Amino acid sequence: MRHNVNTARAILAMGVIALFSCGANAETLDATVNRLLASASLKNASVGVRIVEAPTGKVLFSYHAEDVLSVASNAKVVTTAAALDLLGSSFEMTTTLVARGELRDGILYGDLILIGRGDPSMSTHWTPDVMVAMRRMAREARALGIQAVTGDMIADDLYFDRQYWCPSWPDNQWIQWYEAPVSAFAFNDNCVDVALWPGQAEGAPASLSYYPPVGYVNLTNAILTTSNKKKHGYLFNRGKFDNDVKARGFYYIKGEPVRDFFTVYDPALYAATGMRKALADAGVNVRGTTRRMEQPEESTLTGTKIVAINRITVGEVVKYCNLNSQNLYAEMILKSIGREVVGRGSFEGGAAAVAKFLEAIDVHPGTYSTADGSGLSRETKYSAKILTEVLRHMYRSKEVVAFRDSLPLAGYDGTMEARLVEDEYRGKVRAKTGYILGASALSGYARTANGKTLAFSMIFNNFKGSNRYTIKPIQDDICRAMVASTP
Numbered sequence: 001m002r003h004n005v006n007t008a009r010a011i012l013a014m015g016v017i018a019l020f021s022c023g024a025n026a027e028t029l030d031a032t033v034n035r036l037l038a039s040a041s042l043k044n045a046s047v048g049v050r051i052v053e054a055p056t057g058k059v060l061f062s063y064h065a066e067d068v069l070s071v072a073s074n075a076k077v078v079t080t081a082a083a084l085d086l087l088g089s090s091f092e093m094t095t096t097l098v099a100r101g102e103l104r105d106g107i108l109y110g111d112l113i114l115i116g117r118g119d120p121s122m123s124t125h126w127t128p129d130v131m132v133a134m135r136r137m138a139r140e141a142r143a144l145g146i147q148a149v150t151g152d153m154i155a156d157d158l159y160f161d162r163q164y165w166c167p168s169w170p171d172n173q174w175i176q177w178y179e180a181p182v183s184a185f186a187f188n189d190n191c192v193d194v195a196l197w198p199g200q201a202e203g204a205p206a207s208l209s210y211y212p213p214v215g216y217v218n219l220t221n222a223i224l225t226t227s228n229k230k231k232h233g234y235l236f237n238r239g240k241f242d243n244d245v246k247a248r249g250f251y252y253i254k255g256e257p258v259r260d261f262f263t264v265y266d267p268a269l270y271a272a273t274g275m276r277k278a279l280a281d282a283g284v285n286v287r288g289t290t291r292r293m294e295q296p297e298e299s300t301l302t303g304t305k306i307v308a309i310n311r312i313t314v315g316e317v318v319k320y321c322n323l324n325s326q327n328l329y330a331e332m333i334l335k336s337i338g339r340e341v342v343g344r345g346s347f348e349g350g351a352a353a354v355a356k357f358l359e360a361i362d363v364h365p366g367t368y369s370t371a372d373g374s375g376l377s378r379e380t381k382y383s384a385k386i387l388t389e390v391l392r393h394m395y396r397s398k399e400v401v402a403f404r405d406s407l408p409l410a411g412y413d414g415t416m417e418a419r420l421v422e423d424e425y426r427g428k429v430r431a432k433t434g435y436i437l438g439a440s441a442l443s444g445y446a447r448t449a450n451g452k453t454l455a456f457s458m459i460f461n462n463f464k465g466s467n468r469y470t471i472k473p474i475q476d477d478i479c480r481a482m483v484a485s486t487p
């Protein structure tokens with residue numbers, strides 16, 4: 001008898017539920033996890049696992065828990081916890097438009113300055129149109145009576161340094177959205193969105209449009225339409241330090257429209273270009289150039305006035321960052337805590353701020369490595385013990401709600417939406433996922449059958465097979481065992 005796909009899935013789900021519902025009595029949590037870790041697919045892999053009771057710290061399971069391993073996006077657990085602990089969820093990340101000079105008869109004799117302070121909210125993650133905030137700021141400039149500006153449109157990005165990429169990130173992936181340049185500005189996540197669809201005939205250029213339409217990049221379209229489906233494929237190329245982008249390849253004539261992305265160089269100028277476009281649309285003519293502030297300039301001259309502010313809280317950014325594993329936001333959070341806590345808005349400054357946070361919870365230097373905030377770097381390494389101690393600390397913190405609710409809820413949202421979807425387990429695990437080639441991790445909280453909250457971390461490095469088919473099933477089965485347990 002052949003079952004359809006849905007029937008087969010239902011039978012599989014019932015089997016999984018039966019395994020852990022019955023196994024909870026016959027097999028202890030310790031024995032279950034040990035059995036799962038004995039999988040042949042983990043032979044020669046580096047694995048660290050720790051499970052504790054969140055309120056008391058009682059250790060229920062520990063396996064190489066002090067081994068320091070690459071944690072991929074589980075680094076965001078540490079970065080976001082440090083931000084909530086050191087800055088608080090209500091700390092504001094801002095973009096501010098300032099008028100510097102004298103306003104007389106509708107003319108600003110001076111400059112407009114756009115000041116970036118780590119605000120990532122000018123993004124389609126937060127609003128359908130990334131220009132909304134800038135158009136509002138432009139309208140407020142016009143409402144103040146500014147019709148023309150004799151000077152420049154200046155971008156002040158000096159809150160952070162200009163090391164846009166962590167040195168230990170993959171060097172050939174900087175055009176990809178997940179390796180977007182890290183700046184005190186994030187306009188459209190420092191990316192250009194591209195819509196692609198086939199042309200009308202064989203050999204015709206594929207159709208292409210990009211967003212936002214602010215004229216910042218020079219985009220050449222050399223993608224041709226093809227009737228050969230096997231030839232379908234395209235890519236975007238640009239120099240690492242320029243914005244001359246060439247699209248090349250072939251687009252299948254019967255292919256569906258797609259949306260793609262590529263990063264830009266110099267995010268501050270990108271944001272200032274967008275602001276200048278919004279001002280022009282509002283009827284404000286900036287006569288000078290668009291430029292970056294190269295060193296701190298006087299911005300408190302007589303007549304200087306704040307025109308408009310765009311703001312978002314750290315709590316809001318942390319939630320999006322963890323739910324959707326957004327690398328750029330994690331790095332902006334890292335550099336923000338670096339600037340605020342140790343006075344350096346850099347990768348190194350952020351790492352120093354994280355070290356202060358960890359030291360306060362009795363995690364000492366030399367037991368971990370913080371190269372970045374997102375975990376894209378293989379050199380960002382923590383242990384399962386450190387991650388569970390961070391989780392325990394946040395469970396008892398005044399910021400517990402902001403932190404807990406930022407972690408994806410199994411079976412419901414974020415990167416855990418499609419995992420642990422069976423009724424017995426859905427909604428009973430909140431956890432941060434993480435994966436880069438050769439490293440997979442899952443850390444968070446699980447609610448047991450007798451109502452206890454466990455903090456757990458499991459890290460896998462150098463494993464055989466795929467993350468999807470090899471490691472995730474083991475992670476999910478460990479989660480099922482925790483939920484079914486009665487410690």
